[in-house]
Amino acid sequence: MATIKDVARKAGVSTATVSAVMNDTAFVSPELRARVVTAIRELRYEPSQAARNLRRNRSQLIALAVADLSNPFYARIVWSAEAAVAAWGYSLVLFNSDEKPDTERRILSRIRTLGCDGMVLVPVGAANQYQSHEFEGIATVLLGRSIEGNSADTVTIDNHAAGRQAVDYLLDLGHRRIGSVTGPMQLSTSKGRLDGMIDAMAARGLAPQPGHVRSGEFREEAAYSVARDMMGSPDRPTAIYVANGVMAIGVMRAIADLGLRCPQDVSIASTDTVAGAGGLKPRLTRTEHPIADMTNEALRLLVDRIEERGAEPVRNIIFQPALIVGESCMPLRGDAG
Amino acid sequence: MATIKDVARKAGVSTATVSAVMNDTAFVSPELRARVVTAIRELRYEPSQAARNLRRNRSQLIALAVADLSNPFYARIVWSAEAAVAAWGYSLVLFNSDEKPDTERRILSRIRTLGCDGMVLVPVGAANQYQSHEFEGIATVLLGRSIEGNSADTVTIDNHAAGRQAVDYLLDLGHRRIGSVTGPMQLSTSKGRLDGMIDAMAARGLAPQPGHVRSGEFREEAAYSVARDMMGSPDRPTAIYVANGVMAIGVMRAIADLGLRCPQDVSIASTDTVAGAGGLKPRLTRTEHPIADMTNEALRLLVDRIEERGAEPVRNIIFQPALIVGESCMPLRGDAG
DNA sequence: AGACTTTAGCGAAACGATTAGCTATCGGGG
DNA sequence: CCCCGATAGCTAATCGTTTCGCTAAAGTCT
CATH class of the missing domain: 3.40.50.2300 (Response regulator)
Known part of the structure; x- marks a missing residue:
């Protein structure tokens, strides 16, 4: 690997001049510039990023x-x-x-x-x-x-708006017993989305039942198991708001495995979805972010x-x-x- | 940001010793080592990767x-x-x-x-x-x-085995008019999978009809449009082998939009799938790679x-x-x- | 013509680590 | 007592750039 010194030697100039040519950082006479440029090409010189980083204190x-x-x-x-x-x-x-x-x-x-x-x-x-x-x-x-x-x-x-929009939609469809599968409560995202849901329901004088709000890791498996648990009981919700795309997949799978149909038996709305799921049935109703x-x-x-x-x-x-x-x-x- | 010199000065040793301590590269007496270690901690010293890279000619x-x-x-x-x-x-x-x-x-x-x-x-x-x-x-x-x-x-x-396995499965189910939606022919993957399909059919004295093999970019949209075209004609295949996961999504969407059902009207087998699609219906029959x-x-x-x-x-x-x-x-x- | 500016380019000092080679100290064997 | 080897640590060169400050040479102004 050729260095700046090799180029300088070959072109008969100083390394400073080579550097100036490389970076267009000072005026170099056309003649010298040409000599430098050909030397660079012939030696296939590429400046060492490591040396540059050290000197410039930048890493790109x-x-x-x-x-x-x-x-x-x-x-x-x-x-x-x-x-x-x-x-x-x-x-x-x-x-x-x-x-x-x-x-x-x-x-x-x-x-x-x-x-x-x-x-x-x-x-x-x-x-x-x-x-x-x-x-x-x-x-x-x-x-x-x-x-x-x-x-x-x-x-x-x-997040608050996301939860609120999705749940407002479910409320507009007439749902009253709405559950939620959401992520860990210490995360601002989970918390915000759930608060949005609660506010949406409160605005109509409602509140989710205690057992109808479940949280777990933002993972498909976690969602599957809490949804299965929640939907197994007789007073199960008629609609679920799921706080995240992969969890929505888990919830849909849980519902199918319980012999329930979506949307006939349970409506599902989520925030976020998974790419590629657009082609499969049923298409999720969700709030999306750009x-x-x-x-x-x-x-x-x-x-x-x-x-x-x-x-x-x-x-x-x-x-x-x-x-x-x-x-x-x-x-x-x-x-x- | 503290440098190795600052540490050396603070510990009252040379930079070589600090380096030796950092890298465990030479024996250093317990006393000096202790002094160096505390200096490192107090100054919150972290070696500059840039300098190290330059010297070692490595970037990690x-x-x-x-x-x-x-x-x-x-x-x-x-x-x-x-x-x-x-x-x-x-x-x-x-x-x-x-x-x-x-x-x-x-x-x-x-x-x-x-x-x-x-x-x-x-x-x-x-x-x-x-x-x-x-x-x-x-x-x-x-x-x-x-x-x-x-x-x-x-x-x-x-790839050859992947195409062959998937198409053998379709053949075993009794399908004879099998089509394929595959990727660009200059890629070894597309070519190999299609060859596998052709060999699978040839082994039973069959060959895909000319219009039943379509290729396009490895993208959902490309697959959607070629599948729609192929499945619109009356002598459409009864089964399709799709060479790639996202294309399979496109094909399923095309079929649904044509009013056909999968698997009742058309069977679909693919190589590769999309993560997350496992929760949705119908689950794809496919060959997967580890x-x-x-x-x-x-x-x-x-x-x-x-x-x-x-x-x-x-x-x-x-x-x-x-x-x-x-x-x-x-x-x-x-x-x- | 002398006194400044400007210009083109060079020399060498950084940047912050690693490391080869050197020195001083100490202990032990001949 | 002298020499040798081992040990512990230091000095300084090195990696390949960028860039500050300098020097000639050439141009400009009085």
């Missing part, structure tokens, strides 16, 4: 740490993020914290030693688990979830922070959900309960 | 370039790869060539300048598009697809190449598919065609 790396790579929601984020990062001239280093705070801690430290210029983080775990030095000196944008008391920029979704837009926005904020050293105020961007009607809900039959 | 980065991040098949690979890479002590840099050879070319150059220690590549495009210097000096494993004439290690699947095992194996080979400088012979590992029976196929009715 942006880290993305998501909560669960097996979840299509995050796979979608990864997809968008890769494109956005490349468009900004960086490369994407990907991490999966797998919803484990310990893993996340290791990831944060790794991101730091790698010298990433910035990171987009989908935080896992409660606010008090983070230490401020974990974020020091590295541009950060929190995506999807926020950390209370943290001063990083955030791009989140309006994942690509959110991710692009997160990277815009991040690159902004990286490249302007300016201490702009913290920015919190909240995206609104949209209700997408599928075939997984029906009006409640006459014998309403 | 492994690149993964997949063909299409929007495809759950590759999302699954990314998931596995992240875990494997982390387990080997590296970090994963992710690229999406989006099935575009030009994009892939840029990615290869980027991987090179980043100084990645190795790369796992799902190649896009035909063998003659690659230049040998694009692979020079960087450990490479080809995953899923191979490049004829290339001397990199490969981890692939037995994606996690394949990815792990690819990284094992890669790390092997990176860490042993030895010139072992080229290794080509081929994984076998397994048939998974769902509910998307039925025996052909009496009026067989």
Whole structure:
């Protein structure tokens, strides 16, 4: 691998001049420039990123740490993020914290030693688990979830509105006994969506029955088992609001295995869905978030922070959900309960 | 950010000693070691990866370039790869060539300048598009697809067996007029699967009708439109072999939109499926590949190449598919065609 | 013509680690 | 008593860039 010195020697100039040519950073006479350019080509010289990084104190790396790579929601984020990062001239280093705070801690430290210029983080775990030095000196944008008391920029979704919209829809169909399968309560997303549901019902003088609100990990299996349990009892809800796409799959499977039909026996509305499920029956009624837009926005904020050293105020961007009607809900039959 | 010099000064030792402590690379007396360790902790010193990279000529980065991040098949690979890479002590840099050879070319150059220690590549495009210097000096494993004439290690699947197994299953159910929706013919995967289908039929003295073999991009939309076209004609096949998971979704949607039912009117068998679709109806009958095992194996080979400088012979590992029976196929009715 | 500016390019000092080679100390064997 | 080997740690070179500050040479102004 040729170095800048080889090029300089071959072109009969100093390394400073080669560097100037490479980076267009100073005026170089056409004659010298030509000699340098041919030397570069002949030696197939490519500057060492390592040396450049050391000198410039930059790595051109942006880290993305998501909560669960097996979840299509995050796979979608990864997809968008890769494109956005490349468009900004960086490369994407990907991490999966797998919803484990310990893993996340290791990831944060790794991101730091790698010298990433910035990171987009989908935080896992409660606010008090983070230490401020974990974020020091590295541009950060929190995506999807926020950390209370943290001063990083955030791009989140309006979880309350998502829960409220979905449940309002079920209420409009006449459902009164509505249950929910939702994620861990320490996450702002689960909490917000459930609060939205509760407020939607409260606005009509209703409240979910205690046994009709179940939470578990944001995973298909967890949803399957709580749904199976909840729907096995005789006073089961006539409709379910599921807080997450993969959980919705689990709930539908549980219902099918109990011999119930969706939507005839149980209506299901969710927030978020899984990509590819659009082709299968029944199509889920759900609220969706503009994942690509959110991710692009997160990277815009991040690159902004990286490249302007300016201490702009913290920015919190909240995206609104949209209700997408599928075939997984029906009006409640006459014998309403 | 504290440097090794700060630590050395604070502990009253030389930088060499600090380095020795950090890397356990030479014997240091317990007393000095203790002083160094506390200095490290107090200054919150973390070695600069950039400096280390420059000196060691290593980056601890492994690149993964997949063909299409929007495809759950590759999302699954990314998931596995992240875990494997982390387990080997590296970090994963992710690229999406989006099935575009030009994009892939840029990615290869980027991987090179980043100084990645190795790369796992799902190649896009035909063998003659690659230049040998694009692979020079960087450990490479080809995953899923191979490049004829290339001397990199490969981890692939037995595409021929996959096509053959799936179509044998359809034949066993009595189907004779079997069609196929498959990917671009220049890809070894599409070609192999279709050859497997043709051989399966040939073994029973059959051959697919010309209009019953359609190829298009490995995308849902492409599959939807060719399937719609193919299934619209009166002599449509009674069963379809679909070469890819997302295409299978497209085909099912096309069939539903034509007012046909699966499996009653058309049986569908595929190679590969989409994650999450397991919960929805009807469950696809398909051949599956052990994606996690394949990815792990690819990284094992890669790390092997990176860490042993030895010139072992080229290794080509081929994984076998397994048939998974769902509910998307039925025996052909009496009026067989 | 002398005194400044500007320009084009060079030399060498960073950046922050690793590591080869050296020195000083100590103990033990001949 | 001298020499040798082992031990513990230091000095300084090195990795490949970027960039600050300098020097001639050439141009501009009085």
